[in-house]
Amino acid sequence: MERYTAYIGEPSFDVAHLAHLELLTPKFEESIRFFVDVLGMTLTDLEGDSAYLRGWDDYAHHTLKLTAASKPALGHFAFRTTSRTALERRVALLERSGLGLGWTDGDRGHGPAYAFRLPGGHTGEILYEVEWYQPTPETRPALKNQASRFPGRGSNVRRLDHINILSADVREDRKFFQELLGLRLTEIIVFDDNSEKGAWVTPNIKGYEVAITEDQLRGHGRFHHVCYAVDTREEVLRAADICLEHGVFIETGPHKHAIQQTMFLYVYEPGGHRIEIGCPGARLVVAPDWQPIVWSQAERQKGQAWGLRTIASFHTYGTPPIEE
Amino acid sequence: MERYTAYIGEPSFDVAHLAHLELLTPKFEESIRFFVDVLGMTLTDLEGDSAYLRGWDDYAHHTLKLTAASKPALGHFAFRTTSRTALERRVALLERSGLGLGWTDGDRGHGPAYAFRLPGGHTGEILYEVEWYQPTPETRPALKNQASRFPGRGSNVRRLDHINILSADVREDRKFFQELLGLRLTEIIVFDDNSEKGAWVTPNIKGYEVAITEDQLRGHGRFHHVCYAVDTREEVLRAADICLEHGVFIETGPHKHAIQQTMFLYVYEPGGHRIEIGCPGARLVVAPDWQPIVWSQAERQKGQAWGLRTIASFHTYGTPPIEE
Amino acid sequence: MERYTAYIGEPSFDVAHLAHLELLTPKFEESIRFFVDVLGMTLTDLEGDSAYLRGWDDYAHHTLKLTAASKPALGHFAFRTTSRTALERRVALLERSGLGLGWTDGDRGHGPAYAFRLPGGHTGEILYEVEWYQPTPETRPALKNQASRFPGRGSNVRRLDHINILSADVREDRKFFQELLGLRLTEIIVFDDNSEKGAWVTPNIKGYEVAITEDQLRGHGRFHHVCYAVDTREEVLRAADICLEHGVFIETGPHKHAIQQTMFLYVYEPGGHRIEIGCPGARLVVAPDWQPIVWSQAERQKGQAWGLRTIASFHTYGTPPIEE
């Protein structure tokens, strides 16, 4: 099996997991309704132009912040570190890199965060202090090892799984995640001309928490999608049934990705963002010496796992949209 | 939510994951057939009195070693570290503890391993060098990010999930895993008299890779079960159908544990060991500051998640069996 | 395979399917909330002391009528015939039997019905004219071959599946269904003393639409349970999760019946009735010359399909309850 050995260092455990993301939406109320009714998320806070939401097994105050804005865009995404010490280590590296933007005071649900800008223009944050979600009488789970009650509503998404950003230079953004944040590269697309078309990185044993794919329209800081996870592939199919009933636009799927083997369903929420309801399943990359899987140009032309052609808009549609 | 704060230190990332276990069996051939035909595992090596097996997504040469013996027992279990350096750190700690047994030369599929004895009498190993499984033409997967072909045979277990050992002193064994191996405690049963009845520990973001439960017969070094994971709860039900067809004894289940919420099915393999086909599902403990869930005596008397009474043999049957 | 040949005549196709049932409940409002929130049914009509409900794929105005009363009991159940002619044929037979009670004017959702009394005391009806459910804007399905929108709420039960009545004389009630209504017997329990302990009968190719099981307390006209069907066994498990979250009492399950192989979950609704959320799955009895499966006393002592003991209350608890 061909492996990509461009960058594999001593494993780092400074970043624990993807913590949350902020999406700007021009249809604030409709977007909230989509995440609550169609995805089955819980609204945990609402302040001014921002709404805070989470899946039923997300332990934090929120994993999604929606902010009213004139057009859809990624506000920022954030990682949580494994400790305060780890946070300090990463901030020091970011400051030296010239890509650091400095500390913010935090937000609802978390403490001080250090902001940074990716080479491709996206804004990220790294933080340690978070507020755990406190169930209300309506959301208190029957089993106390669960973050909150299973909602029994819409798609019942369980937790934030990953984000996918569009990049005009996949290699530069990939190296940022590996070198400055210490994430591991698990899979990558490298074309015959040695250009990188997509990269999947993770801070833990999940197969990926960030995907970086090529923006064929060469946008700056554009967002591809966020994925919320359900437990089974059947629940992805059920989410498709539910989206159909709600008149939600299904861009592609349900089908299985060849890369990472995630069962996927891509839809557009009212604000314009692409949302994935996905099932990465029991796939875990536990090997500490995992060598990245390298997908060639020829291999990528085969389409998805069971043969579905990758839809053209997958390489061009992002938020904010660009006139083609 | 009540939490157990007896031991929570700075997180350690020295241990990567549970690597394998060796089971001694008095019915060598029948045990092999069980794991191959009923569980759907692959026999990767056979030498003398030992057979080496793995699930279709286990990346290593083997996760289960079966060795012919006069009675059923746990030979040993093994963890893989995240690096050579991490291995050295842990070996130094083990040597100082007086519980170290010294280095072995390794075995089929892995390099040198450092052996140790738990307070409760079980033998463990820790190692870094492993041989990755190399698919044969018959087991080569269609997707190259998969360890081997999905077998389409029996229960199609995916990977080694966890082991459960019986202990006459749960607290002592639990502390061993936390203090000497750096695992995290995620859930625990503490009775009104402060005695610990069960503890679940993990080296990564899976909810647990080792469970330690009380041996009500006060045996020494006895084994409770090993769990191989499937992707969905439905596959656990299907495994029950398959065990029924094969005349395999079902001890209890399928049902859902309250603790860790694993969907379980417990059966006995021909050699006498209790085997779980389980679905931990998408449950991941990603929070670096997870506080252990403490289950009280009263809570444990409620039975399993959906109300099934915990079967009496669960507290007494282990391998080797003890005459009651 | 042993078969029961006591009664197999020329197949009759006069009865199409189980149409609805009426349950009397002492907790009218709570019962409605249970069927709407926990089961995911739709309230289609409400008049006086009666509420009318249906599952999302039930084509009729209702399949369940709830009526406020001082204690829980079966009001009546009803079959729909395959034609007006078939209805006339059956009414003629019922009148001759002396068990006919005469015509009623019908009810919300259906036209004239002919009532009858079973030997065991239960009241049944037979009818042909029904009102099809007309979706509202809120319940209109995206696919027009579906009765109404998939609700995405609670257990999302699809359709009425079967009822189970308790009988002091299973043989007498069984013969009534076969001889007067023309249903087929598909499975039966016959003990060593030739007493019948349970019988499963059907008017179509589903395995059963009525089960008659022995009332060990020798009650008169008591009700055992009604089953609403979901599509998969996993959905039965999910229903158990949802009942757990709602504090609904789970009597037994989820598990798989040996007889008919239905995946079952038995819970009690607020009014006291036992309700099954079940998955008969793709099991169809298409053979026109199917010989009834006869389960012996010894076979029944083995418990359910995967070994679960049949719970004692299964033979004694019914509605109205009897003081033991």
Add this chain to the structure above:
Amino acid sequence: MERYTAYIGEPSFDVAHLAHLELLTPKFEESIRFFVDVLGMTLTDLEGDSAYLRGWDDYAHHTLKLTAASKPALGHFAFRTTSRTALERRVALLERSGLGLGWTDGDRGHGPAYAFRLPGGHTGEILYEVEWYQPTPETRPALKNQASRFPGRGSNVRRLDHINILSADVREDRKFFQELLGLRLTEIIVFDDNSEKGAWVTPNIKGYEVAITEDQLRGHGRFHHVCYAVDTREEVLRAADICLEHGVFIETGPHKHAIQQTMFLYVYEPGGHRIEIGCPGARLVVAPDWQPIVWSQAERQKGQAWGLRTIASFHTYGTPPIEE
């Protein structure tokens, strides 16, 4: 909801179900291996150039007969009647129609059959006497209400579900099934010019057992596909995984049909026939007065249920293939 009222008579119950089909294959051995290893069927008989196979819950000796031939084609398909009397009634009608071909002596697994030719050129049979499958020690099920053991092999298809024939004149062939065999029309595609593009008919409460779709190449007696059913949509996905591992060509799917809502996966077996592994699920058409669902030209241009475009080869590829 628009309904098609061209032909709805008094319901007939003369035909019980689709009994079997014969496929001619130029790759006899490979075809057998496909149905046994990939689909998980059992070979029940082998004589000369013909092999007889069945799914694990098919009660009959066989539901599929494979016969070696120079090119792939449908040999014939057969219905079983609900009684001998019903058979006689239908033979009389067929004889009067001029489409009857006369009696044959039967075959392995069934008695005398009356053959007929469809307007579109396909050969069918109707029969009553069949041989029930007798399990061997290897195929004896643990539960005696099951036709044979669950195999735990490949896709584990349960039973023959339906066939789809290509027709140059859908209306003529549809009328044949309704008028001469007494099947019910449940769904139909009628274009703006009043031409019928597809029709789905059934003899029982399954949504369909025969589909007739337009042959855009105007072939004679061509075969579109046979569907074997599994219990869940997830099993259709798993079948796709298994086909991928076996290098089986996947034409389209897995996805959900808008018409009849069947979860589908279409693949080609080695002999060239299109095979569906499908899940019609719990969808049953129990209403005796079901009005056929009429799909318009505009509606059909929307693609499948979740938006997948209908693949072009679906309207042209059949067996025997035609050079375009």
